[in-house]
Amino acid sequence: MVNTRNMVADNYTPESVAEAVRKYDGVRRKQAIGSLVRSLHIDNIDVVASYGEDAAVIQNGRTALLLAADGIWNKLMEVDPYWAGYCAILVNVHDIAAMGGRPVAMVDVLSASDDAIMTEVSRGMHDAAVAFDVPVVGGHLHPDAPYNVIDVSILGVAELENIIYSSKAQPNDAIIAAIDLKGRIHPSAPMNWDSVTMKTSDVLRSQISVMKDLGERHLLTAGKDISNPGVIGTLGMLIESSGVGAVVDLTAIPRPDLDALGITFEQWVRMYPGMGFIMTANRSDVETVCKKFRKTGMAAQVIGTVTSTKKFTLVKGEQETVLFNFCEEGITNI
Amino acid sequence: MVNTRNMVADNYTPESVAEAVRKYDGVRRKQAIGSLVRSLHIDNIDVVASYGEDAAVIQNGRTALLLAADGIWNKLMEVDPYWAGYCAILVNVHDIAAMGGRPVAMVDVLSASDDAIMTEVSRGMHDAAVAFDVPVVGGHLHPDAPYNVIDVSILGVAELENIIYSSKAQPNDAIIAAIDLKGRIHPSAPMNWDSVTMKTSDVLRSQISVMKDLGERHLLTAGKDISNPGVIGTLGMLIESSGVGAVVDLTAIPRPDLDALGITFEQWVRMYPGMGFIMTANRSDVETVCKKFRKTGMAAQVIGTVTSTKKFTLVKGEQETVLFNFCEEGITNI
Incomplete structure (x- = not known):
């Protein structure tokens, strides 16, 4: 023992x-988030919650639409593009789950300097999207970027009264x-x-x-x-x-x-x-x-x-x- | 004349x-979009349209939720971070408008190598968000990135039968x-x-x-x-x-x-x-x-x-x- x-x-x-x-x-x-938030804030009657939450909450009738975005740390992208792609999906799905919501769909912006990295990132994203059953439905691709960056955004839904x-x-x-x-x-x-x-x-x-x-x-x-x-x-x-x-x-x-x-x-x-x-x-x-x-x-x-x-x-x-x-x-x- | x-x-x-x-x-x-799309695609019954459209269309009852993302070309970010920030909002608002939708809210992922660039990008985003009255409600900040990248994603709504x-x-x-x-x-x-x-x-x-x-x-x-x-x-x-x-x-x-x-x-x-x-x-x-x-x-x-x-x-x-x-x-x- x-x-x-x-x-x-x-x-x-x-x-x-x-x-x-x-x-x-x-x-x-x-x-650094605080000053950025103050510089971006504008009032909007439908926005129930925004910064400081894992996902923003937007009222749409009795439904709440949840919107979040997350980027992946460049260090992770450098060492393991597959895991970076997987994590880009994983953290976004978590952002919606943490609010008590159902993840609906994601979009991505992928900047890649070469095809091998693009393939690995998208393989990781695909595997995570399948595992959690949340589709990537669109986005933007920079195929000739001087850096490798994957940013993903997610839409979720919940009943407004059930939000966490x-x-x-x-x-x-x-x-x-x-x-x-x-x-x-x-x-x-x-x-x-x-x-x-x-x-x-x-x-x-x-x-x-x-x-x-x-x-x-x-x-x-x-x-x-x-x-x-x-x-x-x-x-x-x-x-x-x-x-x-x-x-x-x-x-x-x-x-x-x-x-x-x-x-x-x-x-x-x-x-x-x-x-x-x-x-x-x-x-x-x-x-x-x-x-x-x-x-x-x-x-x-x-x-x-x-x-x-x-x-x-x-x-x-x-x-x-x-x-x-x-x-x-x-x-x-x- | x-x-x-x-x-x-x-x-x-x-x-x-x-x-x-x-x-x-x-x-x-x-x-390069085509091969990326094929590697990411998974079937989902609620997704009415995705790649090839300015925004993905997700059925939620009789409402269509529109989701799009756009990145800004690195060359623009280098020459004018204010205009890059402004455009990041502008192109996203257009993605929803082009589908016949009403833009509801946006999230951003901002990677910045220094405070001056972060300030200029967010000033441009703020001015465009005010001009089009679409709030930025959250996102992610990489304050210590080795590059300057602004990616924005947008949520919109429309009646399913009115989508363009x-x-x-x-x-x-x-x-x-x-x-x-x-x-x-x-x-x-x-x-x-x-x-x-x-x-x-x-x-x-x-x-x-x-x-x-x-x-x-x-x-x-x-x-x-x-x-x-x-x-x-x-x-x-x-x-x-x-x-x-x-x-x-x-x-x-x-x-x-x-x-x-x-x-x-x-x-x-x-x-x-x-x-x-x-x-x-x-x-x-x-x-x-x-x-x-x-x-x-x-x-x-x-x-x-x-x-x-x-x-x-x-x-x-x-x-x-x-x-x-x-x-x-x-x-x-x-």
């Missing part, structure tokens, strides 16, 4: 995790993380937990549709898919846009066997988990929520509590540290 | 125009070009006719809404906004996707005073006209269609006829030449 006290991956402190998250590119690069927002977490809500721990560190990208390419379409679709189910049953107060900033960074964005605070118990965050994988806890919490959601819910709904994710093979558990402090605190046993103080500085500053 | 027979811009032949269009990057770079497709031109239809000739050669981009930045929002919105009106009255058989391939290249794409042919009278194509502008006719027909549509209609509807555009200050007239030949022929007086023979080679090969 392994003595967990001596395991390397357990040698983290709240401060070492806070440092790692604060300095992480995936989190830091969100800081990032911005509605309330003090005393439980914070729930749901992550598929059955996966691998992606061979091309050490900060990507690939929990998707080895799964059947049935498994992926059942996992992605949990959020829609939770939205229809009004079992969450807020939710977001876990993206590049990792589980803690993404939760930070949810907490910031809700105008609240959080206390997170680091020992409760779902994780695979990190020592077997040879990675630290600090790395794990920054990784993009492929299939993962961070949510808040009333205490009384926690078990129902977690069970729904577990039924699809995902780990799901309460990792903390929403507070009214505007501070985001990390705790491990007796130790604690303030990761973000939103009174002083935000992550996105939207 | 000027003797038009001696004017430089009139010294074109069908063959010189055909050569210029065939060799134009804006046309040639469409050839690119692919439904019929033999014997009249071909109509509508272009706003009141403009300037854009100082940063000699292949861009800027007919928009000097116009009031009211004028722009009235021009863009003509297509929606024509769709609702079922006055067109097909239509497309004139984009980078220019008036002839764009018509070529419409004719190709309709599986028909065309005879175009070059002398009928609306043009500003080319000699005063110091440009050739070959350049004019390749230019992106800012505000322009190419359409096909029953002969009996031609006058109604042209009048609607003229009321908004645009030039509109019949420039040719749809044929059943699968050949695209250019005519000037007694001279004629085959520009494209779609039996042998297509423009997009979708």
Whole structure:
């Protein structure tokens, strides 16, 4: 039997995790969003929600149209165009799922410097589009670009009253993380937990549709898919846009066997988990929520509590540290 | 009075125009689309139309959801990020308008290498979004990219029965070009006719809404906004996707005073006209269609006829030449 006290991956402190998250590119690069949003904003009566949410919500009668776009980090495109194409679809499908919506269709803008890269990117996109059964229905191609860029945009639909927002977490809500721990560190990208390419379409679709189910049953107060900033960074964005605070118990965050994988806890919490959601819910709904994710093979558990402090605190046993103080500085500053 | 027979811009032949269009990057770079489309396609029952149209058409009850995406050529981004940002919005709004739809909202993915470029691009996007009253509601920002890229995607709505497709031109239809000739050669981009930045929002919105009106009255058989391939290249794409042919009278194509502008006719027909549509209609509807555009200050007239030949022929007086023979080679090969 392994003595967990001596395991390397357990040698983290709240401060070492806070440092790692604060300095992480995936989190830091969100800081430019605020000024961009302010420069672009124009009022529109049909727009129910926009920046700060995974997808914008546009009222169209009693239906909500969801619109999102995501680009893929250039570093990923350079090391693995197939996985970049796959991820371009994956993150967009998640943006709609996280809002409780049904993904309907996607469009892409692909800039490619050569045919080999174009082929690999579109192969990755095709495989992910088939796996999640969301068609790519159009877009634009720059076949002679001086760079390789894939940007995808997605349309989804939902009933307006069933939408799950990032911005509605309330003090005393439980914070729930749901992550598929059955996966691998992606061979091309050490900060990507690939929990998707080895799964059947049935498994992926059942996992992605949990959020829609939770939205229809009004079992969450807020939710977001876990993206590049990792589980803690993404939760930070949810907490910031809700105008609240959080206390997170680091020992409760779902994780695979990190020592077997040879990675630290600090790395794990920054990784993009492929299939993962961070949510808040009333205490009384926690078990129902977690069970729904577990039924699809995902780990799901309460990792903390929403507070009214505007501070985001990390705790491990007796130790604690303030990761973000939103009174002083935000992550996105939207 | 000027003797038009001696004017430089009139010294074109069908063959010189055909050569210029065939060799134009804006046309040639469409050839890679076909193989990309084949690699991405998956069947979906709700997708009424996709590739080959300016926007994909997705059935949602009796409503059609329109989804399109467009990127901006890197060369434009390099010379004028403000105009690139403006155009990113402009071309997307046109994609929805061309289908007879109402533009609802846009999302963008902006990659920028420095803050100055980011500011200029977003200033251009903001000004265009205000001018056309279509909000940018979200997206993604790469603040530390090794390149400058703006990709925008747009959502629109229409009644399914009122959609204007690119692919439904019929033999014997009249071909109509509508272009706003009141403009300037854009100082940063000699292949861009800027007919928009000097116009009031009211004028722009009235021009863009003509297509929606024509769709609702079922006055067109097909239509497309004139984009980078220019008036002839764009018509070529419409004719190709309709599986028909065309005879175009070059002398009928609306043009500003080319000699005063110091440009050739070959350049004019390749230019992106800012505000322009190419359409096909029953002969009996031609006058109604042209009048609607003229009321908004645009030039509109019949420039040719749809044929059943699968050949695209250019005519000037007694001279004629085959520009494209779609039996042998297509423009997009979708």
